[in-house]
């Protein structure tokens with residue numbers, strides 16, 4: 001091979017290499033031209049999808065917060081409603097227990113319950129927005145437990161009138177009396193969750209059947225911080241005679257008017273005293289129209305006591 005021939009071949013090789021290189025560059029450019037928009041479009045698509053997801057999640061959050069706001073609003077309205085109801089109950093209760101100094105007071109008191117007549121009496125008291133005092137005995141059973149609780153819940157005074165009401169047992173000796181007082185106190189506390197503060201002696205503080213001097217019994221309740229109440233008016237529902245409801249009301253009114261400005265009216269709510277329960281609406285109407293404050297016994301009430309405690313006795 002001549003020298004010229006070698007040069008020519010080398011040039012030809014060089015020429016082919018250049019052509020190959022040029023082809024590669026052209027190919028790469030074409031690939032780039034095709035791929036870049038493709039990649040970009042994929043990226044945009046992905047980005048768009050992500051944005052859409054974000055928007056829908058935000059929309060969902062917004063919707064949830066709107067729902068929450070609505071439910072909060074509803075709760076708030078409910079609370080406001082209950083508050084208003086409570087306010088009106090308290091106002092009603094305050095009206096029923098407000099003592100007007102210029103008016104005479106009458107305290108309706110019911111002994112020997114509870115019974116089904118207590119339900120009837122409580123319904124009437126509720127209807128007329130009047131509070132009373134119940135000197136109760138220990139009566140078992142769910143219905144009676146509900147009655148003790150209702151007395152307290154509706155703003156009346158739950159008071160004690162002995163556990164057994166059997167005079168010969170209660171007044172047999174001082175220990176028996178003490179035991180009976182403590183038993184009824186615990187019984188009412190267990191039933192209604194309130195420790196009673198007021199007591200009415202079976203037969204009154206002036207009874208003549210007690211084997212124990214009543215001064216000892218009085219001393220005991222006083223020492224326990226219990227205030228006892230007798231009565232200075234009655235509707236005669238426990239005299240052994242049978243009266244109609246309207247006769248009971250007339251007798252009660254006559255007795256109340258004779259008693260003065262601070263009247264504790266004795267009535268009964270045991271199961272045989274249906275006429276007393278039936279007489280109550282008319283009695284309340286007549287007391288109201290005679291301008292009496294009808295009140296429950298509280299610590300502010302001036303006690304009516306037949307026998308006062310005599311420290312020397």
Ligand SMILES: [Zn+2]
Pocket residue numbers: 111112161165202203
């Ligand atoms: Zn009694």
